[in-house]
Amino acid sequence: MFAVSFVPRTTSCRLISATSLFLPAVLHDASTTTSTCSFPRISEGFRFLYISLFALCLVTGHNGGSYEEALAALSSLRMKRNHADNSEKGDRFEILFDYLKVFSYILHMLNMKVIHVAGTKGKGSTCAFTESILRNYGFRTGLLTSPHLISVRERFRLDRQVSLTFVDISEDKFLGYFWWCYNRLKERTNEEIPMPTYFRFLTSLAFKIFAAEKVDVAILEVGLGGRLDSTNSVRKPVVCGVSPLGYDHMEILGDTLGKIAGEKAGIFKLGVPAFTVPQPDEAMRLLEEKASQLNVRPIFNYLIGENKLGLDGEHQYLNAGLAVSLASTWLQQVGKLEVPSLTQKCILPEKFIKGLATASLQGRGQVVSDQFIESQTSGDLVFYLDGAHTPESMEVCAKWFSSAVKRDNQSESSEHLLSGSSESSHDQFSGEENCHQILLFNCMSVRDPTMLLPHLRNTCSNYGVHFKKALFVPNMSVYHKVGTAANLPEDDPQVDLSWQLTLQKVWESLAQSEIGREEDGESSGNSEVYTSLPMAIKWLRDSVHESSSATRFQVLVTGSLHLVGDVLRLFRK
Ligand SMILES: Nc1ncnc2c1ncn2[C@@H]1O[C@H](COP(=O)(O)OP(=O)(O)OP(=O)(O)O)[C@@H](O)[C@H]1O
Ligand SMILES: [Mg+2]
Numbered sequence: 005m006f007a008v009s010f011v012p013r014t015t016s017c018r019l020i021s022a023t024s025l026f027l028p029a030v031l032h033d034a035s036t037t038t039s040t041c042s043f044p045r046i047s048e049g050f051r052f053l054y055i056s057l058f059a060l061c062l063v064t065g066h067n068g069g070s071y072e073e074a075l076a077a078l079s080s081l082r083m084k085r086n087h088a089d090n091s092e093k094g095d096r097f098e099i100l101f102d103y104l105k106v107f108s109y110i111l112h113m114l115n116m117k118v119i120h121v122a123g124t125k126g127k128g129s130t131c132a133f134t135e136s137i138l139r140n141y142g143f144r145t146g147l148l149t150s151p152h153l154i155s156v157r158e159r160f161r162l163d164r165q166v167s168l169t170f171v172d173i174s175e176d177k178f179l180g181y182f183w184w185c186y187n188r189l190k191e192r193t194n195e196e197i198p199m200p201t202y203f204r205f206l207t208s209l210a211f212k213i214f215a216a217e218k219v220d221v222a223i224l225e226v227g228l229g230g231r232l233d234s235t236n237s238v239r240k241p242v243v244c245g246v247s248p249l250g251y252d253h254m255e256i257l258g259d260t261l262g263k264i265a266g267e268k269a270g271i272f273k274l275g276v277p278a279f280t281v282p283q284p285d286e287a288m289r290l291l292e293e294k295a296s297q298l299n300v301r302p303i304f305n306y307l308i309g310e311n312k313l314g315l316d317g318e319h320q321y322l323n324a325g326l327a328v329s330l331a332s333t334w335l336q337q338v339g340k341l342e343v344p345s346l347t348q349k350c351i352l353p354e355k356f357i358k359g360l361a362t363a364s365l366q367g368r369g370q371v372v373s374d375q376f377i378e379s380q381t382s383g384d385l386v387f388y389l390d391g392a393h394t395p396e397s398m399e400v401c402a403k404w405f406s407s408a409v410k411r412d413n414q415s416e417s418s419e420h421l422l423s424g425s426s427e428s429s430h431d432q433f434s435g436e437e438n439c440h441q442i443l444l445f446n447c448m449s450v451r452d453p454t455m456l457l458p459h460l461r462n463t464c465s466n467y468g469v470h471f472k473k474a475l476f477v478p479n480m481s482v483y484h485k486v487g488t489a490a491n492l493p494e495d496d497p498q499v500d501l502s503w504q505l506t507l508q509k510v511w512e513s514l515a516q517s518e519i520g521r522e523e524d525g526e527s528s529g530n531s532e533v534y535t536s537l538p539m540a541i542k543w544l545r546d547s548v549h550e551s552s553s554a555t556r557f558q559v560l561v562t563g564s565l566h567l568v569g570d571v572l573r574l575f576r577k
């Protein structure tokens with residue numbers, strides 16, 4: 005079993021390829037390459053016209069439809085989640101280059117300084133740390149992550165140098181770029197080269213946005229796997245990284261860690277430095293084997309120390325360590341700044357420290373209080389949100405939750421002791437018996453709940469956290485409906501709850517086996533299935549109201565990033 009739970013504050017990263025050999029730059033220029041593709045060549049004059057027209061669209065509004073129409077168009081794209089292969093014309097990997105040619109402006113991609121990150125877990129977090137560090141150095145950054153929680157615009161982040169805070173791309177800009185790309189593809193695709201799939205389209209859109217916005221660095225998270233992922237059409241990144249590997253998407257990537265690692269190592273390029281974190285032996289062997297063809301460099305350790313991280317949880321130190329390696333290598337490679345040699349353990353430069361401390365990515369170790377409940381009652385309802393959905397991440401999520409609730413309960417009581425007050429409503433929470441931990445869970449039916457729920461329950465219980473109740477709900481948002489999909493009826497009697505009932509069964513059997521060992525009795529009321537998320541939240545709010553003494557409900561929301569997104573979306577209403 006792969007465990008990353010040991011994450012030390014000193015994180016080791018490996019440099020696993022060398023910089024001595026270089027592939028020729030590969031993004032083809034539509035105006036200079038011979039190609040079987042039917043796209044027209046575009047003269048300089050036309051290119052200028054296109055760019056001017058596009059700039060005009062951005063200033064005066066776009067020439068496509070509304071945001072809702074854009075989301076509908078996006079939803080109409082195929083959602084293929086299998087590997088790219090050659091069995092169907094439209095799924096060939098090579099077709100990605102044809103899509104890129106549609107965007108003549110994409111030639112700027114050749115000059116883009118890319119950081120490329122694959123991995124099973126922690127890709128998005130690693131990218132967010134990396135982006136934050138480089139933004140603190142004053143570089144104009146573009147960040148592509150996936151999936152999104154509430155709005156598809158979250159996937160595309162552009163910096164705002166003045167305030168040094170990141171922003172998702174604005175709706176106006178998004179629409180301008182979206183329709184430019186969508187309409188061009190619609191016009192130029194045909195039977196040979198059909199419209200791209202959903203994720204491929206979004207990747208192409210990111211390339212377009214980052215090129216047009218002239219970012220100094222584009223940080224790209226792989227969508228799935230690596231070798232055949234659409235982000236892998238960037239053939240000459242500055243540096244790449246592989247975050248922790250584990251079992252996920254096995255039906256696509258293979259059923260052993262070696263096979264999975266082989267796919268992820270598909271992002272390695274000759275001459276491009278690549279880093280990883282400590283991995284299970286089988287995965288590391290494969291990464292090293294692949295890297296050995298590219299001249300392996302020795303291991304080094306980087307000291308993250310006690311620095312504060314913008315993302316909560318011990319596991320984030322591993323991601324942050326990888327991000328430090330990626331950012332410092334990028335800084336060294338582009339030759340713009342003197343950065344300390346990573347072969348020494350040294351104090352991080354101030355901008356790294358600030359970048360790590362201010363990184364953010366919602367739904368990863370995020371704590372949100374229910375404001376509604378606070379104004380109504382002396383009780384308290386707090387949501388702990390984490391989109392873990394693999395066995396390994398269930399474990400890190402359980403550890404994070406256990407220590408976060410303890411920390412929060414302790415800090416409340418010590419704050420109270422310091423203030424010397426006995427009046428505060430939080431006074432009543434200082435005894436842990438007044439704090440109830442509840443699980444709010446769903447996962448996709450392709451996942452195995454007998455792998456996820458025991459990890460979660462056992463790890464929490466090892467840390468002294470025992471769930472009073474588990475609530476199972478269906479997701480509100482449907483993956484391929486990327487819009488404001490939280491508009492299902494609050495309580496739909498038609499909704500199919502068979503999967504949630506399966507989850508409940510697994511949970512109940514875990515509870516039974518614990519009780520069976522300890523008390524040999526029957527359990528009841530350990531769990532509930534609700535037809536919708538609002539119904540579950542209503543139950544939580546009612547329970548807080550109805551508690552005889554002030555009670556804090558600490559709700560862990562996990563199993564699915566979509567469920568986490570649904571909760572956040574409800575709070576934003
Ligand atoms: N280093 C890690 N080891 C194990 N689990 C992790 C690690 N980092 C993050 N996670 C878990 O994975 C979840 C998603 O984190 P993140 O978005 O950084 O990963 P990702 O690889 O981008 O995931 P996805 O597969 O959803 O794109 C987190 O909420 C956390 O539970
Ligand atoms: Mg994934």
Ligand SMILES: [Mg+2]
Binds near residue numbers: 128149150151225
């Ligand atoms: Mg991700």
